[in-house]
Amino acid sequence: MEYDMPLYRPPSEGRSLIFQVTLGCSWNKCLFCGMYKGKRFAVRPWEELRKDILEMSWMQPGTRKVFLADGDPLCLDTDYLIKVLDLLNEKFPYLERVSIYAGPTNLMEKSVEELKELRKRKLDVLYLGIETGNDALLKRIHKGATADEIIAGCRKAIEAGLRMSTFIILGLGGVEGSYDHAKDSARVANAIDPHFLATLTLMLGPYEELYEKKLMGKGFKLINKAQSLQELRWFVEDLNVTDCKFGTEHASNYLPINGRLPDDKEKILDLIDRGMKDEGSRLLRPEWLRGL
Numbered sequence: 001m002e003y004d005m006p007l008y009r010p011p012s013e014g015r016s017l018i019f020q021v022t023l024g025c026s027w028n029k030c031l032f033c034g035m036y037k038g039k040r041f042a043v044r045p046w047e048e049l050r051k052d053i054l055e056m057s058w059m060q061p062g063t064r065k066v067f068l069a070d071g072d073p074l075c076l077d078t079d080y081l082i083k084v085l086d087l088l089n090e091k092f093p094y095l096e097r098v099s100i101y102a103g104p105t106n107l108m109e110k111s112v113e114e115l116k117e118l119r120k121r122k123l124d125v126l127y128l129g130i131e132t133g134n135d136a137l138l139k140r141i142h143k144g145a146t147a148d149e150i151i152a153g154c155r156k157a158i159e160a161g162l163r164m165s166t167f168i169i170l171g172l173g174g175v176e177g178s179y180d181h182a183k184d185s186a187r188v189a190n191a192i193d194p195h196f197l198a199t200l201t202l203m204l205g206p207y208e209e210l211y212e213k214k215l216m217g218k219g220f221k222l223i224n225k226a227q228s229l230q231e232l233r234w235f236v237e238d239l240n241v242t243d244c245k246f247g248t249e250h251a252s253n254y255l256p257i258n259g260r261l262p263d264d265k266e267k268i269l270d271l272i273d274r275g276m277k278d279e280g281s282r283l284l285r286p287e288w289l290r291g292l
Contacts, residue, residue, distance in 0.1 A: 001052045008035055009067050010127050010165070011250065013099060016065040019052055020044060021084060025071030027103055029142045030131070031215050032172065032202060036071050043076060050087065057091035066092070068100045074126070075106040078114040085121035097124035104128065104145035107153030115160035125163045125196075128154060132172050132181050133188030140216065141172065147188050154192040164194040168235070170228050170253070171202035174212075174220040182231045186238035196245045197261070199235070201228055201252040203291050225254055225284070229276045236268055252291055254284050 004023050009016070024039035056063070066088055073081070089095055100123065107128070132138055133147045145153075154164050166189065173181030189197055202222065204211050212220050223231065232248070232255065239246075241261050246268065248257040255275045259268050275283045 001055055004039070004070075006035070006038075007069060008071075009069060010099075010101075012165070013065070013067040016067040016099065017056060017060060017063045018067045018069055019049065019056075019084075019088075020069045021049060021073040021081075022070050022076065025103075026075040027072065027105055027144055029144060031141045031211070032131075032169065032204075034207075039070070041071075043080075046080075046083070049084065053087055053091055061092070062094050063092045064094050064096045066095065066098045068098060070101075072101050072103040072106055074100055074102040074110070078110065078117065081118055081123075082121060085118065085123060089121060095122060098122050099125040099127065102126040102128045102153075102157070104143070104150045104153045107157060108145070108149055110156070112156055112160050115157055115162060119161045123162065125165050126157055127165045128167075130166050130168050130185065130188055130192070132168060133184035133186070134173065134177070134181050135184075137173050137177060137181060137184075147184065151188055151191045154194065158193070163196070164192060165196035165198070166192060166194045167198040167200055169200050169202050170231050170235075171223045174216065175223055175227060176219065176221070178223055178227060178231045179234060182234035183238055186235050190238075190240045193241050194244055196247075197239075197241065198247045198250060199232065199253060200250050201254065201290075203252045205291075225279055226276070228254055229272060233269065233272045233276065236265070236272065239265065251285075251289065254290070256285065 004020060009018055022043050024036040024041040026041050028036055085098060088098060130150055131143055135147050138146060157164055168185045208222060212222060239261055244261045246259050246261045248255060257268055257271060275281055
């Protein structure tokens with residue numbers, strides 16, 4: 001089996017067997033994301049995918065976890081996804097769960113009944129980027145969905161028995177929009193009440209100036225380390241979720257956190273406060289370790 005590179009997967013899928021069901025992203029319009037800008041979206045031919053599944057079932061028959069790539073295979077017709085999941089369940093007798101990236105645009109198109117059929121076939125975790133809960137910012141970054149639509153899509157998936165792993169991007173609103181971005185994102189996260197919630201921090205490398213001046217414009221300015229920690233604080237202090245694993249372990253973040261909400265909320269806030277008081281603290285990642 002050979003992958004069409006680049007290949008991306010969530011950090012938590014590091015031990016999963018990955019199959020590319022699609023190539024690229026069916027939406028591929030988000031201004032902040034360059035993951036699939038070099039790929040033209042395509043659905044892999046069934047015979048190619050079937051060959052990969054058969055080959056890996058001989059090589060790794062004990063596989064328990066599978067991740068379906070690329071960007072958002074949930075955009076595919078439900079019948080096709082059922083066909084894929086049925087073959088995975090047939091060929092991997094120890095299969096426990098299948099995970100997938102999902103976008104709000106394709107979640108809006110699936111019914112609860114369709115999602116339940118996928119859940120019956122061990123589709124378990126959907127990874128979805130909320131990015132921000134601020135409608136003006138969602139429009140500005142070309143996300144293709146409103147906050148209410150993101151909430152509705154995620155709640156539909158949860159109703160169908162799927163687990164939602166969601167994330168927001170710190171810094172997405174820039175300096176001026178930081179507070180509204182944090183507070184609106186917390187509001188949306190609370191309405192979704194996901195099983196997993198994480199943050200990433202916007203990192204653009206050599207494209208920072210292009211993003212600030214050409215893509216976002218209107219005086220947009222990226223936040224710095226101190227402002228990033230403050231934004232994280234504003235976000236977490238408003239979180240009111242039922243039972244959620246919360247993390248900022250992604251390498252883009254300055255402050256790695258791993259806890260459970262609501263039980264660990266005060267501990268997490270205390271950790272953020274400690275990081276804010278001392279930007280040279282060993283709690284914080286040095287720049288050379290971010291983004292690896």
